[in-house]
Amino acid sequence: xxxxxxxxxxxxxxxxxxxxxxxxxxxxxxxxxxxxxxxxxxxxxxxxxxxxxxxxxxxxxxxxxxxxxxxxxxxxxxxxxxxxxxxxxxxxxxxxxxxxxxxxxxxxxxxxxxxxxxxxxxxx
Amino acid sequence: xxxxxxxxxxxxxxxxxxxxxxxxxxxxxxxxxxxxxxxxxxxxxxxxxxxxxxxxxxxxxxxxxxxxxxxxxxxxxxxxxxxxxxxxxxxxxxxxxxxxxxxxxxxxxxxxx
Numbered sequence: 001x002x003x004x005x006x007x008x009x010x011x012x013x014x015x016x017x018x019x020x021x022x023x024x025x026x027x028x029x030x031x032x033x034x035x036x037x038x039x040x041x042x043x044x045x046x047x048x049x050x051x052x053x054x055x056x057x058x059x060x061x062x063x064x065x066x067x068x069x070x071x072x073x074x075x076x077x078x079x080x081x082x083x084x085x086x087x088x089x090x091x092x093x094x095x096x097x098x099x100x101x102x103x104x105x106x107x108x109x110x111x112x113x114x115x116x117x118x119x120x121x122x123x124x
Numbered sequence: 125x126x127x128x129x130x131x132x133x134x135x136x137x138x139x140x141x142x143x144x145x146x147x148x149x150x151x152x153x154x155x156x157x158x159x160x161x162x163x164x165x166x167x168x169x170x171x172x173x174x175x176x177x178x179x180x181x182x183x184x185x186x187x188x189x190x191x192x193x194x195x196x197x198x199x200x201x202x203x204x205x206x207x208x209x210x211x212x213x214x215x216x217x218x219x220x221x222x223x224x225x226x227x228x229x230x231x232x233x234x235x236x237x
Contacts, residue, residue, distance in 0.1 A: 044230045045174065047226035047227070047228075108226055110176050110179040110185070114173040
């Protein structure tokens with residue numbers, strides 16, 4: 001069974017950095033585009049970033065561009081989200097997700113496996 | 125960015141009865157090159173990971189019971205549950221993937237009366 005498990009969340013102060021990890025099991029991430037989403041309290045889901053098979057192509061939401069970096073280590077079957085210059089607006093549960101297999105540069109495929117999320121809390 | 129608007133925000137339902145969630149996009153999600161409409165439905169149940177129910181307007185994802193159906197065209201879409209079960213409680217989201225950024229509706233919380 002394909003599964004994803006996020007880790008690395010926790011409390012941080014504004015301006016600090018945090019690195020989230022997403023460990024995959026039951027499938028090889030090397031075959032899929034991988035995504036990060038987040039859900040801020042009282043709000044809906046929000047797409048954050050995605051990365052292609054070899055990490056050469058990345059796309060970001062405007063709200064995190066220049067501050068967040070998505071990367072992957074296919075040998076470790078893991079995807080990462082490096083978050084810098086965090087603000088209180090970045091407080092959210094962060095989810096990683098796997099696409100079904102038909103994504104392209106122009107378009108995402110459906111997201112068929114999601115993790116349970118990890119909470120990032122930015123406050124003074 | 126494509127804005128997705130869902131109604132209602134809350135939907136109390138009686139087990140065995142039908143339920144319907146509406147979603148509207150700020151521009152058409154129909155892609156003429158391939159004839160697909162890039163609208164998906166996801167559900168986030170308490171204590172679980174989000175999961176896909178319907179993709180590309182009306183295709184049920186693997187393992188999703190046929191009580192769930194998606195319909196619509198252009199900018200107006202509907203998710204229908206023919207007979208609600210207690211296990212269906214959760215927050216339902218529509219999502220467009222015609223273009224980036226991917227955007228979601230605000231969610232509809234389905235709860236049992």
